[in-house]
Amino acid sequence: MTLEALAGALRHHPSIRGKLAIAGATGALGLHHESIGRPGDDAAILPREGGGYDLLAGEGFIPQFVAADPWFAGWCGVMVNLSDIAAMGGRAHALIDQVWAPSPEAARPLMQGLRDAADAYGVPIVGGHTNYGSPALGLAVTVFGSADALITSFDAEPGDVLLAAIDMRGSYRPPFDNYCASLDVPPARLRGDLALLPELAESGLVRAGKDISQGGIVGTALMLAECSGVAVTLDVDNIPLPADVALERWLRTFPSFGYLLSVKPDEVGAVRAPIAARDITVAEIGRVERGSTVTLRSGSQSALFWDWKREPYIRPTVAEPAHA
Incomplete structure (x- = not known):
C-alpha cells in the first residue's frame, strides 16, 4: 500500500x-473549547479553590460492542475511563455505571466485567443507574478523579x-x-x-x-x-x-x-x-x-x-x- x-x-x-x-x-449543547470543563480534553477540568483540579469523564459504548462481548464491555467501561483520567495527569477515585438490560440474568456478565476491572484497578464503583426493562444491553460509565498538575x-x-x-x-x-x-x-x-x-x-x-x-x-x-x-x-x-x-x-x-x-x-x-x-x-x-x-x-x-x-x-x- x-x-x-x-x-x-x-x-x-x-x-x-x-x-x-x-x-x-458539542455544538448542539452550546459547548466550545472555552466552555467550562474545556471540551476536547480527555476529561472535563474543574479547577478547585485552593489549587488542583477535579476531573470528570464518561464513556458510552456502541450496542454492537456490548452485545458481542458483554463481560469485556464491562471491563472496558472501567479501563477506558481510568485511562482518560490518567491522560489528564490525574488519579481516579470513583466510578458510577449506567446499565440497561432485559433482565438481571442478561446483565450478569456485563456487571461482572465492571466488578472485575474495578477490583483489578483498585477504583470503586460507588453507585449508578440500572434498568432491567430495556430490550437490549446498554452501558455507560462515569469517572471522578483529580489532578495536581495537568496534561x-x-x-x-x-x-x-x-x-x-x-x-x-x-x-x-x-x-x-x-x-x-x-x-x-x-x-x-x-x-x-x-x-x-x-x-x-x-x-x-x-x-x-x-x-x-x-x-x-x-x-x-x-x-x-x-x-x-x-x-x-x-x-x-x-x-x-x-x-x-x-x-x-x-x-x-x-x-x-x-x-x-x-x-x-x-x-x-x-x-x-x-x-x-x-x-x-x-x-x-x-x-x-x-x-x-x-x-x-x-x-x-x-x-x-x-x-x-x-x-x-x-x-x-x-x-x-x-x-x-
Missing part, C-alpha cells in the same frame, strides 16, 4: 470518521517531539480493533502503569498529550493537533508495530494502554526512562509543527491525512491556529 493509499484508507475508515459526530454533539490536549507546541507509549504485551480481542494488554495481568502492574501519567505531569516533564482511543494513533494525533492549533507529522517508519499486524490496522487501533505525549526535545530522555522501565514500548513517532495538518511520512515521501482547518474534526468551530 502506498503512503497516499494508506492516508486515504485511514481518512475514510469508520473508526476515524466516527469522531466527527463530536462536533455536532492537556491544548498545550502541544511547535518543536515538540511526539512520543507514543503503548503496552504491546497483548493481542487483539475479536472482532473489533481493540488491542488488549490488561487481562490476566497483576493488579499492581495495571495500577503502576497508570500512575506513570500523573507522575510525569507532576514532574513538569509532560504538559500535553492524549490517550490513544477510538481512531487510533492517527485519530488521536489529529485531535491533539486540532485542540492545540498545530500540525503533526507522523513518521510511520518509527511507529512500533506488533508482529503480523498491518500498519493500516495498527494506526487506527484502540490499545488498552496507549498515550501520545508532546514533549520538549531536551526532556525526551527523562520522559522515556520511567515508561521503558515498566516494559512499556515508547518511541519517538513524530514532530509537532506550525500549521493545521496531520501528515504521514516515510523516508522522503509524505501524504496528507487531514487538515483540521479545512475540515474541523472534533470542534464545532475552530479558532485561528495558535501557532500558525
Whole structure:
C-alpha cells in the first residue's frame, strides 16, 4: 500500500470518521473549547479553590460492542475511563455505571466485567443507574478523579517531539480493533502503569498529550493537533508495530494502554526512562509543527491525512491556529 493509499484508507475508515459526530454533539449543547470543563480534553477540568483540579469523564459504548462481548464491555467501561483520567495527569477515585438490560440474568456478565476491572484497578464503583426493562444491553460509565498538575490536549507546541507509549504485551480481542494488554495481568502492574501519567505531569516533564482511543494513533494525533492549533507529522517508519499486524490496522487501533505525549526535545530522555522501565514500548513517532495538518511520512515521501482547518474534526468551530 502506498503512503497516499494508506492516508486515504485511514481518512475514510469508520473508526476515524466516527469522531466527527463530536462536533455536532458539542455544538448542539452550546459547548466550545472555552466552555467550562474545556471540551476536547480527555476529561472535563474543574479547577478547585485552593489549587488542583477535579476531573470528570464518561464513556458510552456502541450496542454492537456490548452485545458481542458483554463481560469485556464491562471491563472496558472501567479501563477506558481510568485511562482518560490518567491522560489528564490525574488519579481516579470513583466510578458510577449506567446499565440497561432485559433482565438481571442478561446483565450478569456485563456487571461482572465492571466488578472485575474495578477490583483489578483498585477504583470503586460507588453507585449508578440500572434498568432491567430495556430490550437490549446498554452501558455507560462515569469517572471522578483529580489532578495536581495537568496534561492537556491544548498545550502541544511547535518543536515538540511526539512520543507514543503503548503496552504491546497483548493481542487483539475479536472482532473489533481493540488491542488488549490488561487481562490476566497483576493488579499492581495495571495500577503502576497508570500512575506513570500523573507522575510525569507532576514532574513538569509532560504538559500535553492524549490517550490513544477510538481512531487510533492517527485519530488521536489529529485531535491533539486540532485542540492545540498545530500540525503533526507522523513518521510511520518509527511507529512500533506488533508482529503480523498491518500498519493500516495498527494506526487506527484502540490499545488498552496507549498515550501520545508532546514533549520538549531536551526532556525526551527523562520522559522515556520511567515508561521503558515498566516494559512499556515508547518511541519517538513524530514532530509537532506550525500549521493545521496531520501528515504521514516515510523516508522522503509524505501524504496528507487531514487538515483540521479545512475540515474541523472534533470542534464545532475552530479558532485561528495558535501557532500558525
